[in-house]
Amino acid sequence: MLDIAGLSHRYADGHQAVEDVELHVARGELVSIVGPSGCGKSTLLRCVAGLQRPSAGDISVAGRAVDGVPDDLAVVFQDYTRSLFPWLTVRDNVALPLRRRGLDRAERRARALAALAQVGLDGTAGKYPWQLSGGMQQRVAIARALAYRPALLLMDEPFGSVDAQTREDLEDLLLSVRGGTDGPGTDAPGTPAPGTEGMTILLVTHDIDESVYVADRVVVLTGAPGRVHSELPVELPAPRDQIGTRALPAFVRLRTEVGRAVRRPCTP
């Protein structure tokens, strides 16, 4: 689904953000990229999203080389207050990207409402994003991405700006839309929401526990410049839950391993 080979990016000011990154993500996989701040995680994501042209290397999404923003791609940014549009209602925020999907107005609205229900936001459609709490705004951003039904979903520290409790809720929401667990806001636990079957997710985080908890595979990046340090498959049973899964010996072992890799001193 996603193939990155020899990716390097150096900014105009000479800062080398990532160097020779190699990464392959299979269809339907949820891969988390974890690393210390400033290790080029966001640069990597922006390159995949086609928002940033890398200095060197090849990226292809679904077999097509990335040149501009790929068609079937959505992004959830960390800063929901600045990625949502405050002049649109919650429903219109979610429905706006669907214009490109060739749906008529009624279909766009219906799909937006369905996505909002999926993230547990029924009854907020007519509100404006700034009338909601931070966690709810990030749910809107997730609903916007889900309604778009992308083949590849990129998440750039999506839960980095919310409180700890909300963060856990949103992690479970992410698992639930993939059909991994029964999280809040889904009426059909254990089955993926419509349009999200086979969705590939790349999640960038600096939270070690989170990287293990939500993912099928953890990629540890070290910086700077960012390189792939190691890749660890996460073989934790589904459904996962915040208390039980985090107490499993396998989880503890993995988070220790990831933690060691992340905290490894930077090599120039």
Next chain:
Amino acid sequence: MTSRPRRALGAALARGWLLVLLLLAWEAAARRAQDLYFPPPTRIVRTMRELWWSGPPSRLWLSDLAVDDFVPSVSHLLLGWALAGVAGIVVGVGVGLSRVAFHLADPVLQFGRAVPPPTLIPFFMVAFGLGTSMQLAAIVFGVVWPVLLNTADGVRSVEPLQLDSARVFGLGGWARLRYVVLPAAAPRIFAGLRVALGFALILMVIAELMGSGEGIGSRLNAAEREFRPDRLWAGIVLLGAVGCVLNALFLLVERRVLAWHRGARRTIT
């Protein structure tokens, strides 16, 4: 049901008492002084009524003179403002969207804005002769700058993450302009339009005073020739009132269109 009008009256009193007090003081002072140049407010109002509000009720009491004076003035003001608004937004968006265009155009725009618009009226008189086109040219030229510069500024300062979101979700070209760039720039565009509305009134009057032969400004000229200070004062008060009404109407529209902006700002601060 009975308390609502009473509350409205209370609010009006709380906000308007100083105005009422000043009017009363003016009235008393002017009556005592008996100065021809400073008629009391009641005299001014009577003059205004004689001139403009002595018509039939079917026409909202507007006299023939009122129609002759108001229609050209207000229609030229609004037309000039609207033309300048459209031109300012279109050019401002063009300049704001392209960094190269902005850097090229900026010195020209700064110079154009710095030229005091009334100085161009003699030129427009030579170029267009006396009359409507001269007046419109003066208004458009004087008014376009705040709209243009504010629009360019607003378009340039759209949140980069909002533009990234639009790109990621496949909104290109017109859709991005219509649903992201223009709404994001709308608060500044409206600020420019509001300043422009005030300028438009000033330029309308100057153009009429300098000789367009019709409108409220030329009525002031006539009052000066006939040596009628009361009519001069009537014109001054009328123009002030026109300015207040236009501003109030504009605020009404702005409040509706930018309701999201007020709300979003309230929650952030």
